[in-house]
Amino acid sequence: MHRVLVILPLYGGSLPIGRYCATALKDLGCLVETFEAPEFYSAFQALQGLKVSSDRQNFLENSFLQVVSQAILAKVEAFQPDMVLCLAQAPMSRQALQRLRSMKVPTAMWFVEDYRLFTYWRAYAPLYDIFAVIQKEPFLAELTAAGVANPLYLPLAALPALHAPTPLDPKDMQEYGAEVSFLGAGYPNRREAFARLVHHKCKIWGTEWEDAPALAPLVQRGGARISPEDAVKIYNGTHINLNLHSSVDANTLVSGGDFVNPRTFELAACGAFQLVDKRSLMGELFAEDELATFDSMTDLEEKIPYWLAHPEEREALCRKSRTRVLADHTYQQRMRTLLDFAKEHLPEFGTRPEAPMPESIPPAMQKELQDILKEHNLPAYASFNDIITALRHKEGVLSSAETALLFLDAWNTLYASKE
Amino acid sequence: MNHLLVVQLARLGDLIQSKRLLLSLAAQPGAQVHLCVDASLAAFAAALFPFAHVLPLPAHATGGATPESVFTAARHTFAQLQEIPFSAVYTLNASPLSYAIARLFPPEVVCGYSCPNGQPMRHPWLELAARWTRHRLSSPLNLIDMWAHLHPSPIAPQAVNPVATPAGQGRIGVVMAGRAQRRSLPVPVLVACVEALFRAYGGPTIVCLGGKGEVPLARQFGRQLSPHAQRKLEDTTGRTELLDLMELLPTLDCLITPDTGLMHLATHFGVPVQAFFLSSAWCFETGPYGLGHNVWQATVPCAPCLETAPCHHNMACLAPFSQPGFLGHLAGTQAQQWPQGLTGYRSALDDLGVCYHPAHGTDAGVEERTSRRALLAELRLHRLEPAAKGAEALFQEADWMLP
Numbered sequence: 001m002h003r004v005l006v007i008l009p010l011y012g013g014s015l016p017i018g019r020y021c022a023t024a025l026k027d028l029g030c031l032v033e034t035f036e037a038p039e040f041y042s043a044f045q046a047l048q049g050l051k052v053s054s055d056r057q058n059f060l061e062n063s064f065l066q067v068v069s070q071a072i073l074a075k076v077e078a079f080q081p082d083m084v085l086c087l088a089q090a091p092m093s094r095q096a097l098q099r100l101r102s103m104k105v106p107t108a109m110w111f112v113e114d115y116r117l118f119t120y121w122r123a124y125a126p127l128y129d130i131f132a133v134i135q136k137e138p139f140l141a142e143l144t145a146a147g148v149a150n151p152l153y154l155p156l157a158a159l160p161a162l163h164a165p166t167p168l169d170p171k172d173m174q175e176y177g178a179e180v181s182f183l184g185a186g187y188p189n190r191r192e193a194f195a196r197l198v199h200h201k202c203k204i205w206g207t208e209w210e211d212a213p214a215l216a217p218l219v220q221r222g223g224a225r226i227s228p229e230d231a232v233k234i235y236n237g238t239h240i241n242l243n244l245h246s247s248v249d250a251n252t253l254v255s256g257g258d259f260v261n262p263r264t265f266e267l268a269a270c271g272a273f274q275l276v277d278k279r280s281l282m283g284e285l286f287a288e289d290e291l292a293t294f295d296s297m298t299d300l301e302e303k304i305p306y307w308l309a310h311p312e313e314r315e316a317l318c319r320k321s322r323t324r325v326l327a328d329h330t331y332q333q334r335m336r337t338l339l340d341f342a343k344e345h346l347p348e349f350g351t352r353p354e355a356p357m358p359e360s361i362p363p364a365m366q367k368e369l370q371d372i373l374k375e376h377n378l379p380a381y382a383s384f385n386d387i388i389t390a391l392r393h394k395e396g397v398l399s400s401a402e403t404a405l406l407f408l409d410a411w412n413t414l415y416a417s418k419e
Numbered sequence: 420m421n422h423l424l425v426v427q428l429a430r431l432g433d434l435i436q437s438k439r440l441l442l443s444l445a446a447q448p449g450a451q452v453h454l455c456v457d458a459s460l461a462a463f464a465a466a467l468f469p470f471a472h473v474l475p476l477p478a479h480a481t482g483g484a485t486p487e488s489v490f491t492a493a494r495h496t497f498a499q500l501q502e503i504p505f506s507a508v509y510t511l512n513a514s515p516l517s518y519a520i521a522r523l524f525p526p527e528v529v530c531g532y533s534c535p536n537g538q539p540m541r542h543p544w545l546e547l548a549a550r551w552t553r554h555r556l557s558s559p560l561n562l563i564d565m566w567a568h569l570h571p572s573p574i575a576p577q578a579v580n581p582v583a584t585p586a587g588q589g590r591i592g593v594v595m596a597g598r599a600q601r602r603s604l605p606v607p608v609l610v611a612c613v614e615a616l617f618r619a620y621g622g623p624t625i626v627c628l629g630g631k632g633e634v635p636l637a638r639q640f641g642r643q644l645s646p647h648a649q650r651k652l653e654d655t656t657g658r659t660e661l662l663d664l665m666e667l668l669p670t671l672d673c674l675i676t677p678d679t680g681l682m683h684l685a686t687h688f689g690v691p692v693q694a695f696f697l698s699s700a701w702c703f704e705t706g707p708y709g710l711g712h713n714v715w716q717a718t719v720p721c722a723p724c725l726e727t728a729p730c731h732h733n734m735a736c737l738a739p740f741s742q743p744g745f746l747g748h749l750a751g752t753q754a755q756q757w758p759q760g761l762t763g764y765r766s767a768l769d770d771l772g773v774c775y776h777p778a779h780g781t782d783a784g785v786e787e788r789t790s791r792r793a794l795l796a797e798l799r800l801h802r803l804e805p806a807a808k809g810a811e812a813l814f815q816e817a818d819w820m821l822p
Contacts, residue, residue: 391522395536398522400497406522407476407493408486410515415480 009089024331158269177237188250268321428478431680439567557787564772581689583711585672594676595629615749719760
């Protein structure tokens with residue numbers, strides 16, 4: 001049974017993806033712990049609000065990140081994972097990564113960002129044992145040239161337990177329902193593009209839409225961040241979900257870039273209809289008849305009325321795209337790919353000795369043990385150490401059987417090695 | 420009923436040293452005290468603390484314990500404990516066993532070593548204790564009082580043990596050895612000390628005390644005694660259980676002992692103790708509790724040392740115990756000069772607990788210890804102590820700033 005410690009970022013778009021990874025890994029039978037970096041975010045914000053010199057600010061922020069990195073190392077020491085999986089912007093210092101390497105703890109980064117925008121990858125990528133990315137060439141070759149031993153193309157995905165068809169009640173329909181919607185951050189190309197679509201009375205959800213007066217009446221909830229659960233309601237309540245990949249270039253509204261964003265998979269898994277801009281890597285992820293696409297603003301403007309007028313065709317397409325995502329593009333599949341890749345490429349992965357279930361569990365206790373396995377979502381082949389780890393991490397009061405197992409483990413630690 | 424639980428899984432000495440806390444809990448209105456101890460000590464604990472409901476746990480690897488027997492017995496006791504609505508649970512040992520047991524209860528009722536949601540934590544008071552015990556020379560508080568002050572208002576130190584008083588039956592006890600050999604006087608030195616006290620007490624019966632492991636020592640001891648003392652020897656080693664000792668100890672005029680559980684049991688009955696502390700034993704941590712006890716403490720520069728570390732000083736702490744100046748003092752003659760590296764302490768009590776005043780020799784740590792003790796008095800007794808100094812060395816930022 002593999003143990004994976006998932007390091008979440010402090011904030012941002014990769015945060016929910018980290019949580020989806022943790023869920024998927026659990027579904028695959030892994031023992032998973034997450035490092036809840038978002039809980040440290042308010043401390044970081046407080047530092048940012050100090051109004052001190054930039055040198056001092058910089059020093060304080062670095063000190064803060066060192067503390068968080070040390071907390072991660074302490075968690076690694078306690079949990080003894082087979083792999084530390086970091087999501088983009090995880091607060092993992094270079095020093096901490098070097099320490100993990102010297103401890104022979106395999107590390108993986110899923111860099112779910114555009115390498116052209118987030119160029120800091122060069123300083124960190126070689127420190128990870130696996131560097132998974134959502135883009136292909138020339139990025140993969142560049143990673144190898146930069147000294148990354150194990151680059152891996154790992155496109156984004158959906159989490160079927162969350163991203164699912166969801167009927168809305170009338171109240172939710174009132175709030176979330178629309179003919180045309182967009183959910184996402186207000187990148188320059190989107191601001192420019194949606195300014196041309198105001199006549200559709202499109203609802204715009206998400207952050208960073210300030211300073212766009214033409215769109216202000218369309219922005220929902222004052223531009224607040226939207227939770228993943230609310231996003232599913234928006235997707236399900238909308239006839240046409242616009243999905244325009246982000247670009248910082250306001251001159252090229254439909255950028256024709258390479259990677260496929262998470263929204264593409266999430267919308268498809270929801271069985272919601274989307275009009276998505278074509279991407280160079282889209283063809284190997286979806287067939288032509290599984291997505292409705294556009295390749296220019298003119299194309300988009302022509303297709304909106306068509307699809308609004310053909311609900312049956314929309315539904316047929318949605319069924320196809322959902323079937324494809326469930327078959328090939330779930331986070332469970334991505335995590336399976338990552339684990340298989342680790343097995344193949346990292347000699348240290350999965351070599352932690354497994355303690356067998358001791359014969360000390362009396363037959364009468366077997367039933368309770370099975371209940372414990374079930375409660376903690378552990379497979380029947382879980383080792384004694386895995387059960388103990390799960391019990392240690394359980395929140396709240398333990399049962400007498402659970403406590404007796406912890407007690408036995410402590411007793412073994414104190415005495416068994418001395419016999 | 421107010422159900423209160425103390426989990427004390429260590430050995431005999433620590434069990435007895437939990438007494439002030441146990442008595443403090445028992446003094447609460449409507450209190451029913453429960454006590455979890457190792458199964459080997461359960462009957463003894465029940466006899467020692469009759470007010471407590473004792474529950475056994477297989478905490479020690481003794482008596483042919485197997486993982487299966489440990490699991491089954493622990494599960495049984497834990498099921499019993501979960502039936503009782505405890506308002507407070509005191510876990511006293513810094514041990515993985517304690518942290519495991521703490522998970523059985525809501526974190527808010529656990530005091531001591533707790534493990535809320537799987538995070539091992541020390542009570543702030545124990546955190547402070549861990550800090551002060553790093554500087555043993557100036558260690559300000561005895562273990563009994565350290566545990567007792569987990570309680571917001573422990574009973575008065577005077578109410579813990581009777582004032583030491585000889586039984587008047589012309590019998591003195593000699594504990595042959597403690598668990599750690601290095602902390603016990605070797606037989607020739609012990610013989611010299613006992614002979615001196617034998618003279619001081621006017622030739623009483625000498626009762627040898629110890630388990631089966633001490634039988635050869637007792638024989639050796641007997642052979643080396645003077646013929647007069649040999650005639651007064653009563654060897655009980657290997658023939659007494661703890662419950663027997665509860666009858667035997669109160670018959671003594673004094674107990675000659677290293678730092679042992681029997682020493683603490685003697686103080687429980689008010690038997691005067693002549694305690695020999697050397698090597699890693701340090702009376703300011705685990706000395707005899709109550710009024711009227713003597714501690715002969717090795718205070719050579721390397722004392723107190725670490726029990727687990729090898730001695731590179733040729734056991735220098737032993738030498739003073741053979742010096743004529745000390746033996747003469749024990750015998751009541753006091754003709755010779757008091758030896759270097761040895762301090763004679765007399766036990767005393769103040770509002771905080773037990774303390775030891777030097778009656779012979781020097782006490783290098785007294786100034787700093789007094790300051791620290793005053794700091795602790797301010798903290799626990801809520802009053803100003805002009806002697807309180809060196810706060811910055813004892814208290815840290817986290818005490819001041821963190822919840």
